[in-house]
Amino acid sequence: MKNTFGNQLSVTIFGESHGDCIGAVMDGLAPGIALDLDFIKQQMEKRKAKGNISTQRKEADEIHIVSGYFEGYTTGTPLTILIENTNTRSHDYEKTKNRLRPSHADYTADIKYLGYQDYRGGGHFSGRLTAVLVAAGAIAMQVLKEKGILIGSHILQCHHIKDDKFSTKEDILEEQISQMNQCDFALLNQKKAEEMRKVIEEAAMQGDSVGGIIETCVLHMPEGIGEPFFDSIESHISHLLFSVPAVKGVEFGEGFDFAKLYGSEANDAILFDGKVKTATNHNGGINGGISNGMPICIRSVIKPTPSIYKQQDTIDKETHEPVKLQIQGRHDPAIIHRARVVIDSMVAIGLLDLIMERESTLSMLHNRKRK
Numbered sequence: 502m503k504n505t506f507g508n509q510l511s512v513t514i515f516g517e518s519h520g521d522c523i524g525a526v527m528d529g530l531a532p533g534i535a536l537d538l539d540f541i542k543q544q545m546e547k548r549k550a551k552g553n554i555s556t557q558r559k560e561a562d563e564i565h566i567v568s569g570y571f572e573g574y575t576t577g578t579p580l581t582i583l584i585e586n587t588n589t590r591s592h593d594y595e596k597t598k599n600r601l602r603p604s605h606a607d608y609t610a611d612i613k614y615l616g617y618q619d620y621r622g623g624g625h626f627s628g629r630l631t632a633v634l635v636a637a638g639a640i641a642m643q644v645l646k647e648k649g650i651l652i653g654s655h656i657l658q659c660h661h662i663k664d665d666k667f668s669t670k671e672d673i674l675e676e677q678i679s680q681m682n683q684c685d686f687a688l689l690n691q692k693k694a695e696e697m698r699k700v701i702e703e704a705a706m707q708g709d710s711v712g713g714i715i716e717t718c719v720l721h722m723p724e725g726i727g728e729p730f731f732d733s734i735e736s737h738i739s740h741l742l743f744s745v746p747a748v749k750g751v752e753f754g755e756g757f758d759f760a761k762l763y764g765s766e767a768n769d770a771i772l773f774d775g776k777v778k779t780a781t782n783h784n785g786g787i788n789g790g791i792s793n794g795m796p797i798c799i800r801s802v803i804k805p806t807p808s809i810y811k812q813q814d815t816i817d818k819e820t821h822e823p824v825k826l827q828i829q830g831r832h833d834p835a836i837i838h839r840a841r842v843v844i845d846s847m848v849a850i851g852l853l854d855l856i857m858e859r860e861s862t863l864s865m866l867h868n869r870k871r872k
């Protein structure tokens with residue numbers, strides 16, 4: 502479906518950046534899940550625009566759960582989340598509405614929706630819609646937490662500044678994930694935080710923008726989740742990650758670095774240490790599309806924000822004449838620091854869907870494992 506993702510757990514999103522509100526409907530949640538609303542608020546806080554390294558459009562992002570939730574628990578019926586848009590400045594888009602923004606969705610939206618799309622603030626294509634995805638992800642994360650599964654991300658790279666990588670040792674990784682989940686500007690090496698902020702600030706001062714890489718790990722993932730082909734963990738999760746505006750690349754495990762390895766270097770030796778494990782984790786916890794119980798490791802590339810203040814060349818969509826574009830408005834000079842919680846949320850939604858699929862199959866099988 503066009504605006505819905507998922508099988509056992511589905512998430513539908515709707516709304517536009519400058520409309521009254523944006524929203525998400527989650528269907529398939531079990532009844533009786535006690536929702537921690539403070540946790541949802543904490544997650545929303547991580548996505549909020551703060552200081553001079555983010556858009557100056559500050560939104561309260563207050564969540565209204567208007568269905569599927571009663572007396573502190575999910576009811577099991579569709580759960581609807583609404584967030585009001587309270588700080589729109591639509592006139593910023595009026596003067597330039599015919600000047601197609603390079604690298605944004607203005608041209609493709611116009612072609613697809615025949616000119617009827619709400620162009621203000623990127624309309625339905627806006628990163629604004631990721632606010633409801635974070636709220637939905639926070640609900641999914643609570644269910645995963647009950648199962649002991651932890652998800653966390655950090656900014657591995659922003660322009661040319663690099664953070665350390667997540668540890669390959671599970672006890673250290675667990676500590677790192679919990680640290681990243683407490684921080685606002687998620688870097689393992691906080692000594693690099695100032696340098697990274699500076700790169701974003703300098704780009705902003707020059708009317709420019711920067712992108713980067715987010716590294717995500719999932720710890721204590723049960724084995725046997727995922728399907729061999731079309732709903733492999735990689736397919737399912739990357740489908741969701743590529744749905745996040747500005748994500749242009751996703752890799753698992755060694756990803757594109759596999760190209761330079763020999764099989765003897767890339768293979769993960771199998772061992773038994775109370776449970777089946779691998780000595781290394783080049784495959785990022787996934788073999789044959791299915792989790793093997795090792796941490797799932799993902800990297801997502803976020804492109805530089807398309808709306809920059811430097812003058813750009815484009816065309817007028819009516820006349821097709823070349824024109825200069827001088828963007829007005831309030832834009833993120835970098836998306837990466839706000840997007841990491843969006844990535845975590847998408848991973849949570851995708852994994853919960855696959856786990857629910859597995860649990861429903863297992864409940865039908867009644868432990869019929871071949872002896």
Ligand SMILES: Cc1cc2nc3c(=O)[nH]c(=O)nc-3n(C[C@H](O)[C@H](O)[C@H](O)COP(=O)(O)O)c2cc1C
Nearest residue numbers: 605606626627628746747748807808832833836839
């Ligand atoms: C949290 C978030 C904030 C964003 N902020 C902006 C912004 O301020 N200005 C902008 O032009 N694009 C912003 N984007 C990216 C655009 O929405 C995105 O590049 C555009 O919709 C085109 O999609 P594509 O990059 O996936 O092709 C943001 C994306 C996210 C996830």
Ligand SMILES: C=C(O[C@@H]1CC(C(=O)O)=C[C@@H](OP(=O)(O)O)[C@H]1O)C(=O)O
Nearest residue numbers: 556558560622623627628629830831832
């Ligand atoms: C509002 C948010 O981000 C917006 C995402 C966005 C875009 O084109 O994606 C463009 C800007 O919108 P506007 O021009 O209305 O200020 C950002 O501020 C948000 O993330 O909550």
